Each structure stands twice: as C-alpha cells, then as structure tokens.
Amino acid sequence: MTATAASLATDDDPRTAQQRSGPPYPIAWRSSIPFLALHFVPLLAFVTGISTTAWVIFGVSYFARMFCITAGYHRYFAHRAFKTGRVFQFLLAFGGVTATQKGPLWWASHHRRHHRESDTDGDVHSPKHGVFWSHVGWVISTEFGPTDLDGIKDFAKFPELRWLNRHDWVGPWSLGVASFLLGGWSGLVWGFFASTVLLWHCTFMVNSVAHLVGRRRYETTDTSRNNWFVAILTGGEGWHNNHHHFQASARQGFRWWQIDTTFYILKALSWVGVVRDLKGVPERVQRDHR
Numbered sequence: 001m002t003a004t005a006a007s008l009a010t011d012d013d014p015r016t017a018q019q020r021s022g023p024p025y026p027i028a029w030r031s032s033i034p035f036l037a038l039h040f041v042p043l044l045a046f047v048t049g050i051s052t053t054a055w056v057i058f059g060v061s062y063f064a065r066m067f068c069i070t071a072g073y074h075r076y077f078a079h080r081a082f083k084t085g086r087v088f089q090f091l092l093a094f095g096g097v098t099a100t101q102k103g104p105l106w107w108a109s110h111h112r113r114h115h116r117e118s119d120t121d122g123d124v125h126s127p128k129h130g131v132f133w134s135h136v137g138w139v140i141s142t143e144f145g146p147t148d149l150d151g152i153k154d155f156a157k158f159p160e161l162r163w164l165n166r167h168d169w170v171g172p173w174s175l176g177v178a179s180f181l182l183g184g185w186s187g188l189v190w191g192f193f194a195s196t197v198l199l200w201h202c203t204f205m206v207n208s209v210a211h212l213v214g215r216r217r218y219e220t221t222d223t224s225r226n227n228w229f230v231a232i233l234t235g236g237e238g239w240h241n242n243h244h245h246f247q248a249s250a251r252q253g254f255r256w257w258q259i260d261t262t263f264y265i266l267k268a269l270s271w272v273g274v275v276r277d278l279k280g281v282p283e284r285v286q287r288d289h290r
C-alpha cells in the first residue's frame, strides 16, 4: 500500500472532514472498463434468447458459487469457522475463484482487515465513505489490488492456494467455457455472465446494505445490521450484525428463523465428514440477542 488508510485520519491530513467522508482513494476508471463492460453482456440475451439449459446453469452456478464465497472465502478462509482437509479446502478456493471476486487470499485478507478496522478510516469498505464506495468503489479503486499476504499467512503457506490466488482468471475461464459447451451462446451469456453479475452485487450488498439497513441486535462498535433480504440472497450472510458481534461462528443466523442456508449445507457436510469442528454460538451470545 502506498499510504495506509489509517494515516489519512491524522491531524496533518489537509482534507476537510467532508472530504474525508467521501471515497478515500480514487476510482481506477480506465482499468475497470472490462469489469464495467461485463455488466452489459447479459443484454446479449436479446439476441441469443434464454434456453432452459441456460436457466439451469444460471441457477446452479449462482447458488454453488455463492456457497463457495460464503462458506469458503468468508467463513473458512477469513474466519476459520470450521476445519476441513486439503482437497475440500482447494475445492472451496476453486469454486470461489469461479465467482470472479479475485483469489481466496486476496478476498480473505481484505475481509480480515474489514473486521479489524470496521468503520474506522482503516476499513476497506465502510459506508461512511458513501454507499457506492462500500458497495463497489473500493473494489475498482487504485488502492486494494495487491494481496496482503501478511494478513493471511495461515493459508498463504499452501502453494496451491498461492497459485490459484495469482492465477485467479482460471476460475471464470473454466466456468465460462463449461457454460458454453453445455448451453451454447445462451449458456454463456445468461448462465455464466448474468449469474456472475448478480452474484457480484448480492455479495457486495453485505458490505453496503448490511451496514446501512436493518436491525441491530447487538451494540457493536461498527454499523453492521441484520438484513433478512440480504440473508436470503446470500445464503445467510445478511445476519451481519450477528456476525460482527461473534465472527468465529460457522453459523450467522443465531435464531431458528434466521435462515442461513450456508450453515445448513455445512452442517450436512459435517455429517458425512467433509468438514468438521463447526464453531457454534456460545450461550451468552445467544442470550444477548435482542
């Protein structure tokens, strides 16, 4: 990093408080053109049509990739909320890179920093710098491209994860080609690109909407909120105030009615021995849930 975000908060920062509340770093518009252009690719469905196969690819790839992001990138790599073997660890990482949200080490190291510095100037995507910044601005800014390997040493020691992190294009290209082989142009345009765009923005909503709209069951020092709508779209990640209060848990819906499909799948996988030692929610944390 050229300048830490924390340093921007010092007294000799010449910017006014109002300026500080805007995006803390410039947006790299030029290098973000491919990312922005991909948002328009699903419009080609007007030309290709949407076949039944394309809808199946759309649905399966959305839910499977969301699981790899929530269970893998988030709960496993960033928070170590459960244990698994090296093969399933790699499968989670590979599924995660197909979601086109960069590599597992990049994602998890930035997310750990979000928790360490939630809603302070050191936070990578606090909505106090604006909704746009927290949703997508930070991703396409000039600042957060490199992976902070020091922040994720525990997983950076695996060469296969470092390789995947460096060559994260492998994921989207593999899934893109597979979608084309299975469903032709319609499979590629709708099954892959449209579901990828939806997946981006539903994931990003955890950083924007779930820090702005919803109930605060716990008085955390950050702005996190429980938002049922985001929870439905993201397999349970919308119970974000719960998660900020007790990050270690593999479960983010702390009450039976807080739907958390990622946790249900992890629980089922634990019954067949694919994952183990799912960290639970202590009784005192359950009790404080207002």
Ligand SMILES: [Zn+2]
Pocket: 074, 078, 079, 111, 115, 243, 247
């Ligand atoms: Zn987290």
Ligand SMILES: [Zn+2]
Pocket: 114, 206, 207, 211, 224, 240, 244
């Ligand atoms: Zn958060």
